[in-house]
Amino acid sequence: MKAPSPFARLAGMPIFAVLLFICYGAVITGWSEGHLPWWLAVLAFLAALKTLKAVGEVRRYKIWLANWNAMDAQEQAPLRRKILTLNRVLLVIAGAAFLFLPLLRAPGTSDSALQQVMWVVSGLYLVFALVRFILRRIRKSSTAPAESESKPVSWLIDRASSAPSREDATEDLPDYCAGLLSSSAKQED
Numbered sequence: 001m002k003a004p005s006p007f008a009r010l011a012g013m014p015i016f017a018v019l020l021f022i023c024y025g026a027v028i029t030g031w032s033e034g035h036l037p038w039w040l041a042v043l044a045f046l047a048a049l050k051t052l053k054a055v056g057e058v059r060r061y062k063i064w065l066a067n068w069n070a071m072d073a074q075e076q077a078p079l080r081r082k083i084l085t086l087n088r089v090l091l092v093i094a095g096a097a098f099l100f101l102p103l104l105r106a107p108g109t110s111d112s113a114l115q116q117v118m119w120v121v122s123g124l125y126l127v128f129a130l131v132r133f134i135l136r137r138i139r140k141s142s143t144a145p146a147e148s149e150s151k152p153v154s155w156l157i158d159r160a161s162s163a164p165s166r167e168d169a170t171e172d173l174p175d176y177c178a179g180l181l182s183s184s185a186k187q188e189d
Contacts, residue, residue: 001064004057011051012058014084021093024048032114055086091129097122 010016024044031041101119105111111119164172170181 001061004054004061008054008057011054012056014055014089017051017055018084018089018092020051021048021089024051025093025097029114032112052086055089059085087129090125094122094125094129098126 004012011020024047027036027044028041030036031038031044097118101111101115101122104115170178173181
């Protein structure tokens with residue numbers, strides 16, 4: 001796999017990505033308030049998309065590199081530590097927007113349409129994230145193997161059937177077969 005570009009590595013760092021998203025949000029909010037031109041908001045939106053792509057590219061590269069380094073039979077794959085992922089960043093941004101957007105308006109003024117839409121979208125994202133979290137927990141608990149299950153070998157292998165003794169088998173043979181057995185036994189002597 002090809003290593004990400006230096007821009008992607010820089011923009012893909014979680015802390016730097018959060019700072020960039022805050023700046024993009026400030027530019028878009030400035031446009032909605034009428035302080036900045038529209039083309040600056042469009043550039044901020046396109047840069048946010050590019051930053052999202054860089055975060056995903058760096059994440060995929062790090063996973064690939066860890067798997068590549070773990071191919072040595074002596075070395076185990078490193079334990080995955082909890083890092084700041086895109087979903088967590090979006091969750092923090094949505095939570096902050098949901099909490100702080102109502103506080104941004106001055107007393108006696110109404111919210112702009114963009115602020116209202118951003119507040120509703122952030123609330124919907126938080127509800128979606130909560131439902132997804134609950135469903136994943138339910139699915140994970142239902143797919144976990146029960147400890148009381150029997151081992152596959154215990155039900156794949158039947159009990160051994162009882163076999164007759166040699167004497168019982170020779171008594172049940174037809175006469176011509178019994179004659180062959182007795183003649184072969186005489187030849188061995």
